[in-house]
Amino acid sequence: MTALNTERVTAEIDGDFVVFRIGMRVNTLWKIHKWLPVIRAMPSMLDELESDPGSGLLAHDTKLGIRNHESVQYWRSFEDLREYALDADARHAPAMQWTNEQMHESDDVGIWHETYLVRAGEYETIYHNAPPIGLGKAGTLSPATECRRTAAGRLGWTEGDDVSYDGKSVESDAVEPPKTGKND
Structure with a gap:
């Protein structure tokens, strides 16, 4: 624990940063073969990013549910996030291509993301009787x-x-x- x-x-x-929320929604629970490969892709991407201190990923938290699964990530810059997302030699770009192909075939699984650019000093946090979470891991x-x-x-x-x-x-x-x- x-x-x-x-x-x-x-x-x-210190400075500006990016909050990136990415997730998937299982729309058809019994079609495990459709959504399991999608959910299994994120941990390997996060492992890849954590193994490269220069990637720009500062910290992340993952929330798993029955239908909805989410990773909240903290990045040094939008440029770092975008560079990783489009890097053909990294795990994300091929996984995203495969996922998009699967979603064109059926609506059994959905994906989403939100990107927030946060300027220095335009956020606040509080943690009490809690382990480091969210920005508490990154800052x-x-x-x-x-x-x-x-x-x-x-x-x-x-x-x-x-x-x-x-x-x-x-x-x-x-x-x-x-x-x-x-x-x-």
Whole structure:
């Protein structure tokens, strides 16, 4: 079992990064021969990426369900993600070609992905009584104290003093994101 962080911590990462969600959906449960090869492809791709520190993959988490299976990945850049996805010598490109051929033949399995480009400082995290997960695996963990005590504080919008707890209730000050000059 992975060790728990019993301290309340937040994760930070230097610079911009990418969150990539990729998954598959089993549409016909009893057609194992259609979806099992698709689900078996992801672990070998992740092994390939983890064996190459220069790949740009920072961390990943995999969630397996009955119908829905997902890998949430953290990448250094979109360019790194794209380079791997299109590399004919890596495992992804041929697997994707095969998967697309299979999906044109039947709708027994579906695939999807979402890509989010995250700018430095435009995210916040909190972990308490949990092992490193998600960005907590990819970034550096720091105590969630002082300015990191609240979500608005972790975003740099306040000094972390915008919420107070008295044991039975929570009180908070209104906060607004800082003006960026785009629409001012």
